[in-house]
Amino acid sequence: MSDTLSAGSGRSAAVGREEGSNDAADPVLVVEGLTKTYGTGEEAVRAVDDLSVSIDRGTVVGLLGPNGAGKTTTIKTLLGLVLPDSGRVRIDGTDPLASPRDAYRSVGAMLEGARNVYWRLTVRENLRYFARLAGRPADPDRIDELIDGVGLAEKADTTVNELSRGMKQKASLACTLARETPIAFLDEPTLGLDVESSRELRGELRRMAGEKRTIVVSSHDMDVIEDVCDRVIVMNEGRIVADDTVENLVDAFRTQAYRVTVEGDLLEETRKTLEDRFGAGKWTRSGDRLSFEATRVTGEAFYDLVDSLRAADCRFVSVDSLETDLEEAFLHVVSDDRAGAESREGKR
Numbered sequence: 001m002s003d004t005l006s007a008g009s010g011r012s013a014a015v016g017r018e019e020g021s022n023d024a025a026d027p028v029l030v031v032e033g034l035t036k037t038y039g040t041g042e043e044a045v046r047a048v049d050d051l052s053v054s055i056d057r058g059t060v061v062g063l064l065g066p067n068g069a070g071k072t073t074t075i076k077t078l079l080g081l082v083l084p085d086s087g088r089v090r091i092d093g094t095d096p097l098a099s100p101r102d103a104y105r106s107v108g109a110m111l112e113g114a115r116n117v118y119w120r121l122t123v124r125e126n127l128r129y130f131a132r133l134a135g136r137p138a139d140p141d142r143i144d145e146l147i148d149g150v151g152l153a154e155k156a157d158t159t160v161n162e163l164s165r166g167m168k169q170k171a172s173l174a175c176t177l178a179r180e181t182p183i184a185f186l187d188e189p190t191l192g193l194d195v196e197s198s199r200e201l202r203g204e205l206r207r208m209a210g211e212k213r214t215i216v217v218s219s220h221d222m223d224v225i226e227d228v229c230d231r232v233i234v235m236n237e238g239r240i241v242a243d244d245t246v247e248n249l250v251d252a253f254r255t256q257a258y259r260v261t262v263e264g265d266l267l268e269e270t271r272k273t274l275e276d277r278f279g280a281g282k283w284t285r286s287g288d289r290l291s292f293e294a295t296r297v298t299g300e301a302f303y304d305l306v307d308s309l310r311a312a313d314c315r316f317v318s319v320d321s322l323e324t325d326l327e328e329a330f331l332h333v334v335s336d337d338r339a340g341a342e343s344r345e346g347k348r
């Protein structure tokens, strides 16, 4: 199956596209039919499965997926660090698989924590070095701004090896941003950041998008994704299973989850049926009242849920719609995809 996708609507458009741009699609990254399998025979793992995607300049894109979904393999392939079995990649007009050096000029990446910084140099020296890699003299004001932006102003002239783990992470992030590349991949950029630095980082990412730079963020921190991303791509088992704006993803799953309180009790068998059919869980009892959350109640299923409880002789006390956030929407997307895969397997 091929997922051909276009870029999202782009909150960044509102931030400002000063450089005489128009709204026509301007992809900085185009991927077609990317496939990567590790190992062979029975041991083979298809980490990325015929993935196609196009990302417009100036967007902040969140890449989500459960462990092992293929996010890191995808990013490493785009950076030319992992060789795919098949597929085409263009980054800012260059092919990272054929000419990784050319692509390196267009791409910044923070992949595994603080490994990209020089520990014997100070924070400022590191930033100067990475800024010069962009092929122009380092602008001292911009460097101060970046150091400030990640909350390291007081440590600017301290060598990196004297910093705490969280501070090293901040220095690493600032170095990635200092290269001012058209596209940057950030893997878990807020890991180890305190609340204030995380907030400042979000501002910095939005500012970069306003300058038509593109950021792809992979993070388990849904607040960051929800806050900064114009578009969210969800991967599962090497494929893209959702690709939309945060708002649309959350809307798609709104009011599909309820907290139900009834009087009476339910047989173990009935509970099991509710768990299987409506995603019932988080059971609690208070006196003669039983409460649970039903998280898979799509469309008409709500009436089926009511009928099931009436048939079990329960009296309704309350039904409250649960607020959906990105995390819940993400869990729904992945669990729906898994259920779909199981049913396809069953039909074979």
Ligand SMILES: Nc1ncnc2c1ncn2[C@@H]1O[C@H](COP(=O)(O)OP(=O)(O)OP(=O)(O)O)[C@@H](O)[C@H]1O
Residues within 6 Å of the ligand: 038, 039, 045, 046, 047, 065, 066, 067, 068, 069, 070, 071, 072, 073, 074
């Ligand atoms: N070097 C490797 N050799 C063999 N299998 C690998 C290798 N790297 C990744 N895999 C497998 O490929 C699949 C995708 O892994 P990948 O690291 O790309 O996922 P991910 O979405 O980044 O996961 P996480 O959120 O845990 O980092 C997994 O099943 C993983 O075990």
